[in-house]
Amino acid sequence: DIQMTQSPSSLSASVGDRVTITCRASQSIDxxxxxxxxxxxxxxxxxxxxxxxxxxxxxxxxxxxGSGTDFTLTxxxxxxxxxxxxxxxxxxxxxxxxxGGTKVEIK
Amino acid sequence: EVQLxxxxxxxxxxxxxxxxxxxxxxxxxxxxxxxxxRQSPGKGLEWVSYISSSSGSIEYADSVKGRFTIxxxxxxxxxxxxxxxxxxxxTAVYYCARDVCSSTSCYYTxxxxxxxxxxxx
Numbered sequence: 216d217i218q219m220t221q222s223p224s225s226l227s228a229s230v231g232d233r234v235t236i237t238c239r240a241s242q243s244i245d246x247x248x249x250x251x252x253x254x255x256x257x258x259x260x261x262x263x264x265x266x267x268x269x270x271x272x273x274x275x276x277x278x279x280x281g282s283g284t285d286f287t288l289t290x291x292x293x294x295x296x297x298x299x300x301x302x303x304x305x306x307x308x309x310x311x312x313x314x315g316g317t318k319v320e321i322k
Numbered sequence: 323e324v325q326l327x328x329x330x331x332x333x334x335x336x337x338x339x340x341x342x343x344x345x346x347x348x349x350x351x352x353x354x355x356x357x358x359x360r361q362s363p364g365k366g367l368e369w370v371s372y373i374s375s376s377s378g379s380i381e382y383a384d385s386v387k388g389r390f391t392i393x394x395x396x397x398x399x400x401x402x403x404x405x406x407x408x409x410x411x412x413t414a415v416y417y418c419a420r421d422v423c424s425s426t427s428c429y430y431t432x433x434x435x436x437x438x439x440x441x442x443x
Contacts, residue, residue, distance in 0.1 A: 249429040258433035265427035306428040313367040
């Protein structure tokens with residue numbers, strides 16, 4: 216199975232901060248990388264697909280980059296509603312696998 | 323508006339069975355593959371199973387293979403997960419998720435609200 220490693224596992228940030236979350240795959244996954252946001256008690260919500268494509272309706276302060284094994288999710292100017300957990304997921308090989316998650320908390 | 327509504331969760335004893343359902347609306351259900359993804363309390367996301375639009379292709383995570391069966395009824399716009407020989411480690415919120423593919427990735431565009439399965443004596 217392809218292992219997905221996210222870092223950091225948690226971070227504290229303030230409203231207006233720029234936040235970067237990284238995701239590393241155990242082998243090349245081209246651009247078969249997606250990012251989801253999950254708020255407590257809610258289902259995950261797709262933010263970014265194919266490494267850098269913004270899902271419809273997602274604010275442009277969210278962006279993704281990378282290919283191969285190293286990927287980044289960036290939130291420019293963190294907003295109050297962005298405090299949540301974020302997961303990367305590879306869909307290059309079955310089984311699809313998720314990173315362990317990054318919890319973004321209020322500083 | 324796309325909606326996915328799971329049902330069928332609950333408390334079951336180890337070794338027991340449960341059948342989850344997911345009712346879809348707001349999109350052409352018969353055109354899209356579907357998945358079950360679970361999340362143990364306080365933990366991360368784990369993919370469980372996949373079924374193609376026509377049921378011609380089915381996949382399972384190793385952790386559930388031989389115990390769980392995914393199926394769908396396109397006429398009823400419904401997805402199912404039959405779970406047998408349940409174990410404590412199957413305790414989780416189970417989500418159904420719509421699978422969409424572009425030329426460069428496949429991804430879960432819509433998720434249900436989840437249904438909690440608790441396996442305990």
